[in-house]
Amino acid sequence: MNKVIYLKKRPEGKPQLSDFEIKEDQKPECGDGELLLETLYVSVDPYLRGRMRDEKSYIEPFKLDQPLESAVVAKVTESKNDDFNSGDYVMGMLQWKQIQTHSGKGLRKVDKDLAPLSAYLGVLGMTGLTAYFGLLDIGEPKEGETVLVSGAAGAVGSIVGQIAKIKGCKAIGIAGSDEKINLITEKFGFDSGINYSETDNMTAAIGNHAPDGVDVYFDNVGSYTLDAAMNNINRFGRVINCGAISLYNETEQPTGPRLETTIVKKSIKMQGFIVRNYEDRFEEGVQQLGKWLKEGKLKHEETIVDDFDQIPQAFIDLFDGKNKGKMVVKA
Amino acid sequence: MNKVIYLKKRPEGKPQLSDFEIKEDQKPECGDGELLLETLYVSVDPYLRGRMRDEKSYIEPFKLDQPLESAVVAKVTESKNDDFNSGDYVMGMLQWKQIQTHSGKGLRKVDKDLAPLSAYLGVLGMTGLTAYFGLLDIGEPKEGETVLVSGAAGAVGSIVGQIAKIKGCKAIGIAGSDEKINLITEKFGFDSGINYSETDNMTAAIGNHAPDGVDVYFDNVGSYTLDAAMNNINRFGRVINCGAISLYNETEQPTGPRLETTIVKKSIKMQGFIVRNYEDRFEEGVQQLGKWLKEGKLKHEETIVDDFDQIPQAFIDLFDGKNKGKMVVKA
Numbered sequence: 153m154n155k156v157i158y159l160k161k162r163p164e165g166k167p168q169l170s171d172f173e174i175k176e177d178q179k180p181e182c183g184d185g186e187l188l189l190e191t192l193y194v195s196v197d198p199y200l201r202g203r204m205r206d207e208k209s210y211i212e213p214f215k216l217d218q219p220l221e222s223a224v225v226a227k228v229t230e231s232k233n234d235d236f237n238s239g240d241y242v243m244g245m246l247q248w249k250q251i252q253t254h255s256g257k258g259l260r261k262v263d264k265d266l267a268p269l270s271a272y273l274g275v276l277g278m279t280g281l282t283a284y285f286g287l288l289d290i291g292e293p294k295e296g297e298t299v300l301v302s303g304a305a306g307a308v309g310s311i312v313g314q315i316a317k318i319k320g321c322k323a324i325g326i327a328g329s330d331e332k333i334n335l336i337t338e339k340f341g342f343d344s345g346i347n348y349s350e351t352d353n354m355t356a357a358i359g360n361h362a363p364d365g366v367d368v369y370f371d372n373v374g375s376y377t378l379d380a381a382m383n384n385i386n387r388f389g390r391v392i393n394c395g396a397i398s399l400y401n402e403t404e405q406p407t408g409p410r411l412e413t414t415i416v417k418k419s420i421k422m423q424g425f426i427v428r429n430y431e432d433r434f435e436e437g438v439q440q441l442g443k444w445l446k447e448g449k450l451k452h453e454e455t456i457v458d459d460f461d462q463i464p465q466a467f468i469d470l471f472d473g474k475n476k477g478k479m480v481v482k483a
Numbered sequence: 484m485n486k487v488i489y490l491k492k493r494p495e496g497k498p499q500l501s502d503f504e505i506k507e508d509q510k511p512e513c514g515d516g517e518l519l520l521e522t523l524y525v526s527v528d529p530y531l532r533g534r535m536r537d538e539k540s541y542i543e544p545f546k547l548d549q550p551l552e553s554a555v556v557a558k559v560t561e562s563k564n565d566d567f568n569s570g571d572y573v574m575g576m577l578q579w580k581q582i583q584t585h586s587g588k589g590l591r592k593v594d595k596d597l598a599p600l601s602a603y604l605g606v607l608g609m610t611g612l613t614a615y616f617g618l619l620d621i622g623e624p625k626e627g628e629t630v631l632v633s634g635a636a637g638a639v640g641s642i643v644g645q646i647a648k649i650k651g652c653k654a655i656g657i658a659g660s661d662e663k664i665n666l667i668t669e670k671f672g673f674d675s676g677i678n679y680s681e682t683d684n685m686t687a688a689i690g691n692h693a694p695d696g697v698d699v700y701f702d703n704v705g706s707y708t709l710d711a712a713m714n715n716i717n718r719f720g721r722v723i724n725c726g727a728i729s730l731y732n733e734t735e736q737p738t739g740p741r742l743e744t745t746i747v748k749k750s751i752k753m754q755g756f757i758v759r760n761y762e763d764r765f766e767e768g769v770q771q772l773g774k775w776l777k778e779g780k781l782k783h784e785e786t787i788v789d790d791f792d793q794i795p796q797a798f799i800d801l802f803d804g805k806n807k808g809k810m811v812v813k814a
Contacts, residue, residue, distance in 0.1 A: 374743040387541065393746040406740070410706065412724050413705070416727055419754075421753070421754040426747070426748075429750055
């Protein structure tokens, strides 16, 4: 049998297991020009929460009673397509199915010997590229500057801090437990970390860690953490709006202090992006990240959850910060 | 005698006449290497409100019981400085004094025959340059795009809309009276205008005027007008945070809807600036603006208030939108 995960209900607030349904289908047949793919690793990512809303965005919303999808590494088990051979490993946007057919369009072959397959969903995949292009292209960090990152122990944030260090910056991370702060300072080489769950006054805490102010803030969480970063930002500071995980489950329009006076007075740039904006430069990013990985300059962390049925729970756990580094399900 | 305007009290909320004091001093003597300047035109600008607060900013706050200053056009009535002759016209940051001495440092000579002297405080001065660099450098408008401007009948906004038209964009202005809307559409060539004082739902009004969405929003006012523009912004939209006049007199931290989700989802750039960031390119800006002015592609409007004693009132009137185009006091 072939398990498939459907979106049963659009989540209200934090997603729940009852929003998902696992059904069993027949195994599909490989048609002419097609591939048969066996799912090996499935990426769960905060941005998927946005696609579960029925609203216009940069990407089509998920449909109710249809299979969900995300970035997946799969093995080609049968090929009737000249571009792929049985035994190839590929990654791409694939449905949450144990086995599926595919036209091959948009799939990328990945090299099992260069890095473990799961890395293509993390440091050499969308999250690594998100860190790379967001920090370097929007943040433009200069040697000696202070780079602050929220979600610092997460898949994107942990890479952001390491690239900041490679570029000669001071890297300060914000995360939600002492264990995560240890991880980012010990393993990832951040200069220091702030455990927000034990901090009453984030503005003061950032000020203590960044006595010269913040030049670049890479924001994965939004809300009051962004406000506190803005209270410490230097003239000509750059804010990279990568995500706002703290707001994704809100059901009402969240409010906060108006930032436009600071933006004008300090000549701040705030810029949002999604990694797909850089699609034509992905190869450059993968090459550079792969090089740093090989040289030992970049370390990565994964939280690998066993097995296919656990995909919904792993996704839900993202919002409780249960992952360290990239959250991946081994199918 | 020589009248001088002092800051007597730091304004709380909207500035009042009692925050200022006009005193009479002796006429100064021209020392070695100095100039004696007679004030002709005085610029009053919203940003001066910020300097009246006792807080760190990009520019030193005004001191209590000291003369105020702003951009001024003056005539050299005596010169003991080789770089200037008696009879020259100059502009620069000068004190609110009828007559003052000056070292000559930072003063720029202006050509009375190229444009009326007051124009050097507006279209060929800081406000024209603010429009020029903000729109072109941060906004990067492309032919066929929709440019929305708030404070559209003001000194900066009226130039922004005209440059947008020169660049082949659709220009929509927001202003506070039907008279101003007529001014921007009839004289300045905006495609259309929104009278915010007669509009309940700014989001819907902008949507009606910009059915294809807003690509570039030049924000002079901040607050709910910014929110409404953000509700209509297109993917890859650019917001130029030039000012937030609606917030300058606030005494408490203003709040509003959080914008970071929109910024991420639509890959928006919001960037603040002050014109001084472009100091090394002023000459380029003045040349281009002067060329457009000569070619009749750029029209400008001034509200010229008579005389020196009226400087404080003219400044206060900015916050009631009593100016059309640049507000200038003829001393």
